[in-house]
Amino acid sequence: MTPLVHKPVEQRDGVVIRFAGDSGDGMQLTGDQFTSQTAAFGNDLSTLPDFPAEIRAPAGTLPGVSAFQVHFSDHEILTPGDAPDVLVAMNPAALKANLADLRRGGDLIVNTDEFTPRALARVGYERSPLDDDSLESWRVHAVSLTSMTLEALKDSGLSRKEAERAKNMFALGLLSWLYHRPTAGTVAFLGRKFARQPEIAKANVAAFEAGWSFGETTESFSVSYQVKPATMPAGTYRQISGNLALAYGLIAASQRAALPLFLGAYPITPASDVLHELSKHKRFGVRAFQAEDEIAAIGAALGASFGGSLAVTTTSGPGVALKSETVGLAVSLELPLVICDIQRGGPSTGLPTKTEQADLLQAMYGRNGEAPVPIVAPRSPADCFDAALEACRIALTYRTPVFLLSDGYLANGAEPWRIPDVASLPDLRVPFATVPSDGSGYLPYARDPDNLARPWARPGTPGLEHRIGGLEKADRTGAISYDPDNHDTMVRLRQAKVDGIARSIPAMVVEDPSGEARVLVLGWGSTYGPIGAACRQVRDAGGAVAQAHLRHLNPFPTNTGDVLGAYDRVLLPEMNLGQLASLLRARYLVDVIPYNRVRGMPFKSGELVGVITDVIDSV
Amino acid sequence: MSETVPPRSGPPNGSSWPVRQGLDLVPTTADKQSAKDFKTDQEVRWCPGCGDYAVLAAVQGFFPELGLRRENVVFVSGIGCSSRFPYYMNTYGMHSIHGRAPAIATGIAASRPDLSVWVITGDGDGLSIGGNHLIHALRRNVNLKILLFNNRIYGLTKGQYSPTSELGKITKSTPVGSLDHPFNPVSLALGAEATFVARTLDSDRKHLTAVLRAAAEHRGTAFVEIYQNCNIFNDGAFEVLKDPDTRDQALLRLEPGSPMIFGTSTVKGSRTTSGAGASPTTSRGVRRGTDGGVEVCAADDPAVLTHDPALLDPSTAFAVSRLAQPTPVGIFRAVSRPTYDDLMQHQVDLATSTGSPADLGELLRAGDTWQIS
Numbered sequence: 001m002t003p004l005v006h007k008p009v010e011q012r013d014g015v016v017i018r019f020a021g022d023s024g025d026g027m028q029l030t031g032d033q034f035t036s037q038t039a040a041f042g043n044d045l046s047t048l049p050d051f052p053a054e055i056r057a058p059a060g061t062l063p064g065v066s067a068f069q070v071h072f073s074d075h076e077i078l079t080p081g082d083a084p085d086v087l088v089a090m091n092p093a094a095l096k097a098n099l100a101d102l103r104r105g106g107d108l109i110v111n112t113d114e115f116t117p118r119a120l121a122r123v124g125y126e127r128s129p130l131d132d133d134s135l136e137s138w139r140v141h142a143v144s145l146t147s148m149t150l151e152a153l154k155d156s157g158l159s160r161k162e163a164e165r166a167k168n169m170f171a172l173g174l175l176s177w178l179y180h181r182p183t184a185g186t187v188a189f190l191g192r193k194f195a196r197q198p199e200i201a202k203a204n205v206a207a208f209e210a211g212w213s214f215g216e217t218t219e220s221f222s223v224s225y226q227v228k229p230a231t232m233p234a235g236t237y238r239q240i241s242g243n244l245a246l247a248y249g250l251i252a253a254s255q256r257a258a259l260p261l262f263l264g265a266y267p268i269t270p271a272s273d274v275l276h277e278l279s280k281h282k283r284f285g286v287r288a289f290q291a292e293d294e295i296a297a298i299g300a301a302l303g304a305s306f307g308g309s310l311a312v313t314t315t316s317g318p319g320v321a322l323k324s325e326t327v328g329l330a331v332s333l334e335l336p337l338v339i340c341d342i343q344r345g346g347p348s349t350g351l352p353t354k355t356e357q358a359d360l361l362q363a364m365y366g367r368n369g370e371a372p373v374p375i376v377a378p379r380s381p382a383d384c385f386d387a388a389l390e391a392c393r394i395a396l397t398y399r400t401p402v403f404l405l406s407d408g409y410l411a412n413g414a415e416p417w418r419i420p421d422v423a424s425l426p427d428l429r430v431p432f433a434t435v436p437s438d439g440s441g442y443l444p445y446a447r448d449p450d451n452l453a454r455p456w457a458r459p460g461t462p463g464l465e466h467r468i469g470g471l472e473k474a475d476r477t478g479a480i481s482y483d484p485d486n487h488d489t490m491v492r493l494r495q496a497k498v499d500g501i502a503r504s505i506p507a508m509v510v511e512d513p514s515g516e517a518r519v520l521v522l523g524w525g526s527t528y529g530p531i532g533a534a535c536r537q538v539r540d541a542g543g544a545v546a547q548a549h550l551r552h553l554n555p556f557p558t559n560t561g562d563v564l565g566a567y568d569r570v571l572l573p574e575m576n577l578g579q580l581a582s583l584l585r586a587r588y589l590v591d592v593i594p595y596n597r598v599r600g601m602p603f604k605s606g607e608l609v610g611v612i613t614d615v616i617d618s619v
Numbered sequence: 620m621s622e623t624v625p626p627r628s629g630p631p632n633g634s635s636w637p638v639r640q641g642l643d644l645v646p647t648t649a650d651k652q653s654a655k656d657f658k659t660d661q662e663v664r665w666c667p668g669c670g671d672y673a674v675l676a677a678v679q680g681f682f683p684e685l686g687l688r689r690e691n692v693v694f695v696s697g698i699g700c701s702s703r704f705p706y707y708m709n710t711y712g713m714h715s716i717h718g719r720a721p722a723i724a725t726g727i728a729a730s731r732p733d734l735s736v737w738v739i740t741g742d743g744d745g746l747s748i749g750g751n752h753l754i755h756a757l758r759r760n761v762n763l764k765i766l767l768f769n770n771r772i773y774g775l776t777k778g779q780y781s782p783t784s785e786l787g788k789i790t791k792s793t794p795v796g797s798l799d800h801p802f803n804p805v806s807l808a809l810g811a812e813a814t815f816v817a818r819t820l821d822s823d824r825k826h827l828t829a830v831l832r833a834a835a836e837h838r839g840t841a842f843v844e845i846y847q848n849c850n851i852f853n854d855g856a857f858e859v860l861k862d863p864d865t866r867d868q869a870l871l872r873l874e875p876g877s878p879m880i881f882g883t884s885t886v887k888g889s890r891t892t893s894g895a896g897a898s899p900t901t902s903r904g905v906r907r908g909t910d911g912g913v914e915v916c917a918a919d920d921p922a923v924l925t926h927d928p929a930l931l932d933p934s935t936a937f938a939v940s941r942l943a944q945p946t947p948v949g950i951f952r953a954v955s956r957p958t959y960d961d962l963m964q965h966q967v968d969l970a971t972s973t974g975s976p977a978d979l980g981e982l983l984r985a986g987d988t989w990q991i992s
Contacts, residue, residue: 040989185987238988248983255979262730282970283977287730287963292755296722299715299752303695303726306713307734311726329716419988422980459711459727459734460646462690467659467706469714470698479661480706 014073016081020098021090023066026168031068037181039239042229043072048080049412053352065097074228078529082604093123108138113146141220152210156203166207173211235418242381242410247277249388257428262304263288264297269352270408271342274314294322305335308458314340317359328367336395343407345600354600355408358576363403372498375553377405379528382417396430410526433457444478452497502555512546520567524550534608564590637961641836644732652683659709670821670847677827695724697744701768704739718749721756729960738765742783757811759959760839772853805940808842815841817950839958873949879905879924913938928953
């Protein structure tokens with residue numbers, strides 16, 4: 001859109017915006033669209049959707065507040081930002097729930113139309129905070145979003161209720177003007193989204209444009225801001241969320257393994273999007289089976305694996321609890337199976353829409369008997385793609401179930417992704433068993449001497465008819481065996497097979513630009529962003545700190561013990577009560593310093609700066 | 620005996636439903652097979668006298684008639700005495716987890732249309748711990764043959780009452796009598812809208828074989844309840860149905876197109892009997908009752924029902940399944956409905972046969988992208 005009025009433009013190197021409103025206000029969509037515009041503009045970015053488990057909590061209440069935070073910049077960033085610079089509050093509840101996070105001096109855009117006595121009273125405001133001095137620490141922009149939206153749509157033919165629903169697009173238009181976002185993508189998106197209701201599409205575009213024009217003309221905003229595109233490695237980029245990257249990674253693995261992909265899944269937050277996505281890709285031969293329960297979901301996947309498919313089940317913590325027995329069977333059968341656990345707050349139903357890392361020990365130990373299962377964890381939304389390929393590689397190569405531990409923050413968060421060249425992806429093809437050429441009988445539990453994997457014989461292969469099951473089996477033949485020494489042998493073989501995976505994974509890499517660090521900050525999974533951002537801040541302030549991040553939690557990289565032993569202090573932030581810390585202490589006898597928070601939200605880098613600095617000072 | 624049931628709503632994507640019959644897509648062999656080909660080298664470890672031996676012999680005996688390639692047959696079981704069955708069949712097989720065989724078998728069948736998939740389960744495995752998977756397999760109509768060995772007791776855990784044990788049963792866990800009302804497995808399967816439901820007896824090799832053959836050739840989930848004697852913990856549970864002196868009065872043999880008559884051979888259409896205790900005066904029939912169910916009537920009552928397993932409406936089959944005296948055996952229901960796995964394959968075929976070939980690079984680049992050089 002062409003500017004009507006010329007206002008001064010200021011440069012910013014990065015901005016954090018939070019959109020907050022009622023669950024029904026369309027804040028996630030607004031945030032997504034702002035993010036798409038920002039991605040198309042070429043900024044680096046990171047997002048944090050934060051919404052309640054209830055689909056529509058009572059309107060105007062604190063539990064009903066839904067928010068979306070986006071951090072974008074002209075340089076590489078790792079997190080959605082600690083504190084917003086701009087808060088868009090669509091009602092008093094959104095203001096009350098989010099104000100404390102807004103940076104002092106930041107911009108506060110409020111929809112004054114919703115600040116009615118009743119709405120204020122509903123969240124405990126005795127008088128409107130717009131009318132007293134309680135907001136004097138921020139730059140308040142009082143905007144009558146709803147009535148201006150209605151005014152813009154008065155000739156649209158829509159009912160008042162329908163027209164009001166476009167107020168989020170008014171807000172998006174205003175923010176798009178304020179930060180010089182390209183608008184063509186949003187206009188095209190609205191056309192696609194409401195293709196069957198052209199009048200609604202038109203109204204949303206009109207509201208969006210009205211918001212933009214309001215920004216240009218109002219005196220409430222005296223300046224606008226520019227955030228230049230970030231310098232990033234050359235390539236073709238797109239924006240991607242963790243769950244989408246995970247789904248694409250699974251499809252890519254199936255293509256690179258030349259095996260059909262079979263997904264067994266039961267709906268569960270925050271994993272359902274992977275089921276939804278994979279259900280769309282029948283063109284790739286994907287069979288997505290929505291089972292009657294979590295147990296059937298993994299059972300069907302294991303059956304498909306027996307039949308020769310690349311088999312996957314997706315779930316969250318409570319689902320893993322139900323699947324445990326079948327994971328144990330997969331350990332015993334030694335068949336490939338990928339179990340994706342999109343972790344959420346626990347125990348029990350816990351915090352379905354919030355993030356946590358407290359399923360590590362469940363993945364590691366949550367089975368009867370000695371039942372080792374490899375574990376891999378992505379560290380960012382886009383990294384879910386590579387982690388999925390790695391989980392499939394291990395499962396197929398070693399004929400074993402593998403846990404992939406993502407979490408709610410990675411699942412719903414988004415960032416730019418440099419799209420890989422398909423030819424550069426790993427070749428995951430593995431051979432199926434064939435009839436022994438020497439005429440000897442088929443031995444289902446004979447092992448590859450290098451990696452201890454047993455053969456994978458597909459039904460339909462003549463001469464390889466065999467029976468496997470959960471009962472202990474004799475080494476090599478697979479016949480039922482209750483022999484004490486054989487059991488001891490088999491337990492050790494299964495463990496040795498998983499331990500041996502360490503030989504196929506890269507050594508842990510330590511980042512220590514100064515080379516003088518005496519403190520190592522170690523992490524795993526989604527804490528990579530906040531830890532990395534915190535380490536940069538510590539270094540910028542003159543401190544020396546090393547960072548390392550584990551992708552493989554079982555087995556650990558072979559140099560893990562050496563790395564841990566090379567530092568005076570090892571600090572380990574986790575969104576649990578110290579689960580990885582326990583594993584490392586037990587395994588390496590290193591006095592790891594745990595730092596634990598379980599607030600259902602990712603760490604803030606500023607918080608970790610303080611913790612890291614304290615540890616450095618203690619050396 | 621089956622006919623095509625039109626689906627209630629049209630097929631996905633406006634295409635036609637896949638029409639497949641019986642064992643279509645499962646490769647056959649011209650080689651002559653014998654029961655011996657289906658035996659493994661494993662020592663059979665059921666108790667001497669167990670009814671499971673008879674079922675195993677019947678299955679191994681009739682499989683050569685199907686002419687299927689052994690490598691395209693898979694037996695999947697759960698946990699329990701009967702669930703050892705796959706170890707004794709020289710096909711592909713999996714002895715899985717308690718109650719979960721239908722779920723695992725669903726994954727096999729849904730991903731491999733070229734396999735004949737059989738589930739072996741029991742009254743505890745299939746109806747107690749695995750009840751949920753059973754009913755969902757039945758409603759989906761996955762191409763599975765489910766043989767439920769019903770001995771009305773937990774055998775492998777040494778004699779606790781099961782979900783088919785009669786009320787008041789004295790067992791180790793119910794020393795003064797069980798409090799659970801039992802399931803009728805046939806009624807349950809019909810209620811879950813199974814497309815093939817049958818009941819037979821371990822001791823009647825001829826009847827057992829005929830029912831198994833019909834099940835094998837049914838496309839969709841075939842549910843077969845097999846009354847099976849546990850001679851250790853529940854001996855004689857079905858004796859009244861087996862004893863030559865009582866069985867003709869106790870059994871109603873359902874035969875398509877024949878009137879539902881039991882007791883003697885005096886009425887046209889029923890089979891002959893040589894039961895010592897039977898006499899012409901004890902021949903009786905089954906007709907619709909006034910309460911909506913069925914009731915026993917005179918053999919020459921004009922309202923005696925003629926058995927038709929192909930009836931689309933399952934309510935007559937359900938009413939018949941409620942009979943206890945006599946106990947109906949045979950095929951209660953056999954109708955045709957598109958199977959879950961055929962439909963799933965159909966969707967994949969449609970998606971892969973239209974448009975350009977699936978291209979991973981194209982998928983990853985779909986949507987809004989931007990270049991950085």
